[in-house]
Amino acid sequence: MGELTNLIGRDILLSELLAEYNETDLAGCTFRPAFQSARRRAKCGRCGSFTKLADTYPCICGNSCFYCRNCIQLGKVRACDKLVSFKTVDSFPEQSTPYLKWEGILSAQQEKASKEIVLSVREYTDRVVWAVTGAGKTEMLFRGLSEAMEAGKRVCVASPRIDVCLELAPRIQAAFPDIQIALLYGGEGAVYVYTQLVIATTHQLLRFREAFDVLIIDEIDAFPYYQNKGLYYASEKAVKKESSTIYLTATPDRKLQRRIAKNQIKASILPARYHGYPLPVPTIIREKDIFSKKEFSVSKAYKQIMTLISQGQTFLLFIPTIRLMDSILPTFRRLFSSIRFESVHSQDPLRKEKVEAMRNGELEFIITTTILERGVTFKNIDVIVLAADHDVYTEAALVQIAGRAGRSAAYPEGKVTFYLQEWTRSSKGAVRQIRQMNKRAAKKGLLL
Amino acid sequence: MSRCKWCGAIHPNSLTIHALIRFELQSDTLCFQCREKLECLNNQLTCRGCSRNQNKTDYCTDCLSWQKKYEGRLHTHEALYAYNDFASQIIEQFKFTGDCAIAELFAKEIKEYFKKMSQTAVIIPIPVSRESYCSRGFNQTELLLAVAGVTYRPVLENRYQLGRQSGKNRRQRLESPQPFAVEPCHDELIRGKAVVLVDDIYTTGRTIYHALDLILPMSPSNVQSFSLFR
Ligand SMILES: [Zn+2]
Ligand SMILES: [Zn+2]
Ligand SMILES: [Zn+2]
Ligand SMILES: [Zn+2]
Numbered sequence A: 001m002g003e004l005t006n007l008i009g010r011d012i013l014l015s016e017l018l019a020e021y022n023e024t025d026l027a028g029c030t031f032r033p034a035f036q037s038a039r040r041r042a043k044c045g046r047c048g049s050f051t052k053l054a055d056t057y058p059c060i061c062g063n064s065c066f067y068c069r070n071c072i073q074l075g076k077v078r079a080c081d082k083l084v085s086f087k088t089v090d091s092f093p094e095q096s097t098p099y100l101k102w103e104g105i106l107s108a109q110q111e112k113a114s115k116e117i118v119l120s121v122r123e124y125t126d127r128v129v130w131a132v133t134g135a136g137k138t139e140m141l142f143r144g145l146s147e148a149m150e151a152g153k154r155v156c157v158a159s160p161r162i163d164v165c166l167e168l169a170p171r172i173q174a175a176f177p178d179i180q181i182a183l184l185y186g187g188e189g190a191v192y193v194y195t196q197l198v199i200a201t202t203h204q205l206l207r208f209r210e211a212f213d214v215l216i217i218d219e220i221d222a223f224p225y226y227q228n229k230g231l232y233y234a235s236e237k238a239v240k241k242e243s244s245t246i247y248l249t250a251t252p253d254r255k256l257q258r259r260i261a262k263n264q265i266k267a268s269i270l271p272a273r274y275h276g277y278p279l280p281v282p283t284i285i286r287e288k289d290i291f292s293k294k295e296f297s298v299s300k301a302y303k304q305i306m307t308l309i310s311q312g313q314t315f316l317l318f319i320p321t322i323r324l325m326d327s328i329l330p331t332f333r334r335l336f337s338s339i340r341f342e343s344v345h346s347q348d349p350l351r352k353e354k355v356e357a358m359r360n361g362e363l364e365f366i367i368t369t370t371i372l373e374r375g376v377t378f379k380n381i382d383v384i385v386l387a388a389d390h391d392v393y394t395e396a397a398l399v400q401i402a403g404r405a406g407r408s409a410a411y412p413e414g415k416v417t418f419y420l421q422e423w424t425r426s427s428k429g430a431v432r433q434i435r436q437m438n439k440r441a442a443k444k445g446l447l448l
Numbered sequence B: 001m002s003r004c005k006w007c008g009a010i011h012p013n014s015l016t017i018h019a020l021i022r023f024e025l026q027s028d029t030l031c032f033q034c035r036e037k038l039e040c041l042n043n044q045l046t047c048r049g050c051s052r053n054q055n056k057t058d059y060c061t062d063c064l065s066w067q068k069k070y071e072g073r074l075h076t077h078e079a080l081y082a083y084n085d086f087a088s089q090i091i092e093q094f095k096f097t098g099d100c101a102i103a104e105l106f107a108k109e110i111k112e113y114f115k116k117m118s119q120t121a122v123i124i125p126i127p128v129s130r131e132s133y134c135s136r137g138f139n140q141t142e143l144l145l146a147v148a149g150v151t152y153r154p155v156l157e158n159r160y161q162l163g164r165q166s167g168k169n170r171r172q173r174l175e176s177p178q179p180f181a182v183e184p185c186h187d188e189l190i191r192g193k194a195v196v197l198v199d200d201i202y203t204t205g206r207t208i209y210h211a212l213d214l215i216l217p218m219s220p221s222n223v224q225s226f227s228l229f230r
Helices: A108-123 A137-150 A162-175 A225-237 A254-261 A300-311 A322-335 A351-359 A395-402 A425-443 B017-021 B032-037 B060-068 B085-096 B100-115 B130-136 B140-147 B172-173 B184-190 B207-217
Strands: A030-033 A035-038 A043-044 A048-051 A080-084 A127-131 A156-158 A181-182 A197-201 A212-218 A239-249 A268-272 A283-286 A315-318 A341-344 A363-366 A381-386 A416-420 B077-081 B121-123 B156-158 B178-183 B194-201 B222-229
Touching: A030 B172, A048 A381, A108 A127, A108 A137, A108 A239, A108 A268, A127 A254, A137 A156, A137 A162, A137 A212, A156 A162, A162 A181, A162 A197, A212 A225, A225 A239, A254 A416, A283 A300, A300 A315, A300 A363, A300 A381, A300 A416, A315 B032, A322 A341, A341 A351, A351 A363, A381 A395, A381 B222, A395 A416, B077 B100, B085 B100, B085 B194, B100 B140, B121 B140, B140 B194, B178 B207, B184 B207, B194 B207
Parallel strands: A127 A239, A127 A268, A156 A197, A156 A212, A181 A197, A212 A239, A283 A416, A315 A363, A315 A381, A341 A363, A381 A416, B077 B222, B121 B194, B194 B222
Antiparallel strands: A030 A080, A035 A043, A043 A048, B156 B178
């Protein structure tokens, strides 16, 4: 039999629960219809997206029912189903204080942001933490998390990206060794248990309702805006009426930047990297039709690549799509037959091994699609983006890509080059954002 | 602009040569990238017996061994697309996740395929096991036909709860006993008619030949079969 505590703050389909629970066990729960109908459409109670009432198909109930396609990967929400949640006051086993066992040191700007986060948690206010790539975000969260949990609050750290969740979990667990963490990312076979601290993909947030006092969302910019609409719905549903949501980002979209500028949301801005050197500003080189050139070896990009190789400088070479990468690879194999390099894309099963080889100095360069745009760090690396004016590059993506360079204190001056035919909104915005953060950092005296 | 029914990407309405010739501007249900991943079988070299993708049009080894078993009977099976990785993702989402709207992706092609059939042909979908039907709420093959506007006769029943075919290896599939049954009252419907057996995927042919074993004694004028994937 299923435990009722496992339904606290959850938002689960009745059809799904009946495998584990009797209907009488669920007597104390709240039941909501799976959809709310309005005119010709119905809104999914779990993910908030709309379905046409007319899109019905044969259903397990014997009738014809519509269902939600948007969140179907979490299990099919059918019109005839119900969403179940158990509402009660949270209570968690008490631990020895302080909950936080981490004893590292924060930089001045991290210290300030950390205090501001604690304040937001205490006052139930929302906050954006806008920290440049390489500012050291995770450590600034610890005190806020500790404060919340010691006060008996329920906390969730979420990210749109699975790899971010998987990377955060061990670091947070190490800082809070006595706290049980539920790590939810959809790939796990593990059984869900009720815990004070949850680390989850934002997709998994849809399975919660009024659950958290504090919600921290890392890398909110990792998806384009139209997907973010769902993200905001999920986060609003997952938090309690009185709660604090902290958004972490290195590259807020324009809408969020405007809200920050107008003081509509509180913001902690960390314009400097922890090592105190400015962000590398991309050099722009105009180059026409870089992929349709008869001979890549006459391009300016080729010249730069040859120079880097002769200097022994390792680099990442970004290509917009897998298809373009496939088209240029034979040329590269021919031109650089004596050079050790690899290509990496999202469907590459050897991705991790190749990145590791690069880190170990076994490669001169990696050709990659946007898959290496964030999360991955290398010590001493230059960055080249071919066709930086391609549609796939959002402003956030270009800022993140440029942010791969100069991460380490030993090599803070990595070079970034964008090859483009013409300026785009995204490329312009990215360069502006990087310059602006450097200016801010200089003004605050955070640069060496 | 329209939204790809598979990946959700927004894409411009495609103006295909096909559409140009018929002066219609119809948006594709799939975006260009997804459409490209489907391997159309009708412009490739395939087995003349079962549409299997190969480098010649002769009967494949599977077909030859079925012919031996059936004393030289030459069966014809046609399929629209190769059952590649993309197709298996689609089928997974359609059958097991229960995303019924997937049927819309192929409505146009299936409708066109059956247009060339005789009006009197009896179209018979392969049934799914009772437990699959109860847990999914639909038979994927019937749904594909229904959404395409093709009239079908659910003559075959699945009497046995043998678990699903997809959980079996090739050998187990070939050895599985007759799972279907047909009521004698359908004799009239089938006698002297052209029959088309329809399934979502054709793998070893075992399922179709089980159905054949029941339909052939009812004296149809001709039996062939069709699947979305091969
Ligand atoms: Zn939904
Ligand atoms: Zn129903
Ligand atoms: Zn698509
Ligand atoms: Zn064949």
